[in-house]
Amino acid sequence: MDVYVNMRKWGKCVLLATCDAELLGKTLKEGKIVFHVHEKFYKGPRVTLEEALELIKQSTIVNMVGHKIVQKAIENGFVHPEAVLTIEGVPHAQIVKV
Numbered sequence: 001m002d003v004y005v006n007m008r009k010w011g012k013c014v015l016l017a018t019c020d021a022e023l024l025g026k027t028l029k030e031g032k033i034v035f036h037v038h039e040k041f042y043k044g045p046r047v048t049l050e051e052a053l054e055l056i057k058q059s060t061i062v063n064m065v066g067h068k069i070v071q072k073a074i075e076n077g078f079v080h081p082e083a084v085l086t087i088e089g090v091p092h093a094q095i096v097k098v
Contacts (some may be wrong), residue, residue: 003052003069005045006044007059016059018052020066028065028088034086037065053078062095 004024006017019042028035042065047055049072056062056078064079065068071089073079079093087091 001049001069002046003049003066004042004044005047005052006042006056007055008047012095013061013069016055017044017078018055018066018069019064020068021046023090024068029043030088033058033087035065035092046049056095059095062093065092065095066088067091 002021003018004021008015023037024042026037028037042059047081051066052069053072053076056073062078064073067090070079070084070093073093073095074081074084078095084091084093
């Protein structure tokens with residue numbers, strides 16, 4: 001149950017992009033939405049879900065896609081279930097901490 005994580009820092013802003021490993025490089029389509037799980041944005045180290053959750057705690061902005069990572073974020077209180085967008089049956093969520 002691994003995910004890819006890609007963390008970038010700009011001053012006090014920490015952006016984490018994370019996706020379920022099997023989604024990397026895929027394109028999701030639903031209606032007018034075309035969502036690319038680009039390697040350039042999401043690919044970084046491959047880590048466990050628990051390690052990804054620790055990185056979410058350290059981040060100010062999080063972009064996540066996939067059943068596993070989004071479900072874990074919900075279970076740990078980082079994302080409200082009603083804030084999840086589903087594209088071609090795959091959940092996508094974002095977190096912005098202010």
